[in-house]
Amino acid sequence: MPIGLIALALGGFGIGLTEFVIMGLLPEVAADFHVSEATAGWLISGYALAVVVGALGLTAAVTRFERKPVLAVLLVLFIAGNLVSATAGDYSLMMVGRIVAALSHGAFFGIGAVVAADMVAPTKKAGAIAIMFTGLTAANVLGVPFGTMLGQAAGWRSTFWAITVIGVIALVGILTLVPKTGHGDTTPGSLRSELRAFRSGQVWLSIMVTILGYGGMFGAFTYIAFTLTHVSGFAASAVPWLLIVFGVGLFIGNTIGGKAADRNVDRTLVVVLAVLVVVLVGFALTAQNQVLTIASIVLMGGFGFATVPGLQMRVMKYASSAPTLASGANIGAFNVGNALGAWLGGVTITAGLGYTSPIWAGAGITLLGLVVMIFAAAQAKRATAEVNRTPAVALSAGKLPR
Numbered sequence: 001m002p003i004g005l006i007a008l009a010l011g012g013f014g015i016g017l018t019e020f021v022i023m024g025l026l027p028e029v030a031a032d033f034h035v036s037e038a039t040a041g042w043l044i045s046g047y048a049l050a051v052v053v054g055a056l057g058l059t060a061a062v063t064r065f066e067r068k069p070v071l072a073v074l075l076v077l078f079i080a081g082n083l084v085s086a087t088a089g090d091y092s093l094m095m096v097g098r099i100v101a102a103l104s105h106g107a108f109f110g111i112g113a114v115v116a117a118d119m120v121a122p123t124k125k126a127g128a129i130a131i132m133f134t135g136l137t138a139a140n141v142l143g144v145p146f147g148t149m150l151g152q153a154a155g156w157r158s159t160f161w162a163i164t165v166i167g168v169i170a171l172v173g174i175l176t177l178v179p180k181t182g183h184g185d186t187t188p189g190s191l192r193s194e195l196r197a198f199r200s201g202q203v204w205l206s207i208m209v210t211i212l213g214y215g216g217m218f219g220a221f222t223y224i225a226f227t228l229t230h231v232s233g234f235a236a237s238a239v240p241w242l243l244i245v246f247g248v249g250l251f252i253g254n255t256i257g258g259k260a261a262d263r264n265v266d267r268t269l270v271v272v273l274a275v276l277v278v279v280l281v282g283f284a285l286t287a288q289n290q291v292l293t294i295a296s297i298v299l300m301g302g303f304g305f306a307t308v309p310g311l312q313m314r315v316m317k318y319a320s321s322a323p324t325l326a327s328g329a330n331i332g333a334f335n336v337g338n339a340l341g342a343w344l345g346g347v348t349i350t351a352g353l354g355y356t357s358p359i360w361a362g363a364g365i366t367l368l369g370l371v372v373m374i375f376a377a378a379q380a381k382r383a384t385a386e387v388n389r390t391p392a393v394a395l396s397a398g399k400l401p402r
Contacts, residue, residue, distance in 0.1 A: 004119055005131045007177035008112045011075060012135025014170040015105050017143040018082055018163050019047060022098075024148030024225055024243055025156045027236070032156065033091040037226060038346035043098050044222055045346075048338035050099040055106020055332030059325050067111050068178050074104040074111075075174060079167040086160035097160075106335065109133075110328025113312050115178070123262060125316075130258025130309040137251040137305065144247065145240040152236070202318040203326055205376035209369050210311045210333040211340065213273050216366030217304030219341020220280055220359040221246075224297075227355045232293045245294055249301025257306030265310045265317070266377035272310075273370040276303040280363035284356045308334075341365060 022029065022043055030040035062070045081101025088094035109132075116132040117125040143166075151159040228234045228242055260268040283296035312330055319326035344365070345358030353360075 004178045005116055005128060007173040008116055008132040009135035010173040011071065011108060011170045012132055013139050013143065014163065014166045015078055015108060016135055016139030017147060017166060018101050019105065020139060021144045021147040021159055023222060024144055024239055025151045025159060026225055028151060028156045035091055038350050041222060041342050041346045043095060045339040045342045046095050047098045047102040048335035050102035051105040051335035052332035054103035055110055055328040058103060058107040059110050059328030066180065067115050068180050070111060071108060071174050071178065072171060074108045075167060075171040078104040079164055082160050082164040082167060086157050086164060106328055106331040110331040113327050117316065126261040126309045126313040127258045129312050130254050133254055133308055137247065137254045145244040148240040148243060200318045202376060202380060203315055205372060206311065206315040206318060207330055207333040209373045209376060210330055211337040212365050212369030212372060213307050213311065214334050215337025215341040216280065216362040216369060217276060217300060218338045219345045219365060220300060220362035222342040222345050223349065223355060223358045227287060230355045231287045232290050234290065242297060246297045246301040249298040250305040253302035253304065253306035254308060258309035261310035261313050265314050266380060269307060269310045269373050270377060272303050272306045273366060273373055277363055277366050277370060279303055280359055280366060284359040284363065287356050
């Protein structure tokens with residue numbers, strides 16, 4: 001395994017931690033700023049939407065530059081945002097800090113995924129991407145639970161100070177461990193060539209699956225602290241330990257999902273999304289049972305994150321001639337899904353539908369993602385079969401799978 005993948009995972013750990021840790025601290029943040037649960041949830045949705053802006057805008061702006069220094073600058077931006085969050089005196093300033101930190105997120109993972117894939121053989125690309133995203137799973141397995149405990153014990157601001165320190169360590173790791181091998185396109189028309197990748201219908205279908213498939217799981221997860229305490233009957237002190245359980249599921253799902261996607265990405269995504277719908281429905285129905293809730297948390301994390309390597313690999317596959325911006329756009333799509341799921345979950349809670357309603361909403365969103373994925377897989381299979389039947393005609397007509 002190239003050592004640079006460890007550095008990318010380290011950066012992913014810091015960025016993943018700042019995205020997810022607030023979920024365990026949402027009740028404390030809401031109480032400190034005297035806002036409702038749904039309003040506090042906008043700190044998650046606002047972050048996710050800012051990721052989209054950064055994923056598209058910043059990635060487009062840096063396609064011609066060497067990728068290693070770009071990744072370092074993005075981490076500096078991330079550190080600055082967390083400093084603002086740690087010192088925020090009111091809700092508005094906290095939102096500013098979240099947005100500043102989020103701007104680095106999409107570009108970092110989008111560019112980092114391309115670098116990770118370039119470090120290994122073609123048959124191991126999804127696995128390499130999965131290693132990079134191990135930083136996210138580690139953030140959930142270790143960072144989020146312990147960050148939540150730190151925030152509950154010493155105040156939620158202490159968690160963001162700790163994240164700032166982690167960001168500095170990640171920056172050092174990028175500067176010392178990532179080789180100067182990944183370069184952006186240096187031709188004058190590089191951005192134009194990157195934009196041409198979006199002519200592919202399969203790129204757009206992949207992005208839509210990312211929004212819906214990941215958004216469903218995230219919608220259920222956003223208000224998980226309220227579900228665990230108000231429905232399942234767990235004490236608030238148990239939430240960090242339950243988040244560790246969720247993180248274990250993420251780690252297993254990410255690893256297995258990456259290996260499965262290297263064999264057959266479309267089949268993997270269809271199966272995983274179908275099982276995830278079943279898991280979410282089961283969770284919503286049995287959330288009052290603590291034992292079944294624990295099982296549901298593991299399965300939700302596992303099947304929810306098993307989609308990530310495949311979703312990222314799929315969009316890069318159909319934008320192979322210019323993958324950087326498409327990769328960044330798909331990272332943005334993950335966070336559009338995050339915002340969609342968090343917003344819809346907040347709507348259902350505000351409507352008085354209870355703390356299991358975000359899980360039901362997540363199941364519905366994921367089901368839509370499954371339908372789109374089945375359609376995309378069928379279209380890709382049909383296009384490939386057509387090319388294989390009449391290669392000369394297909395090539396002359398430009399009917400390669402798109």
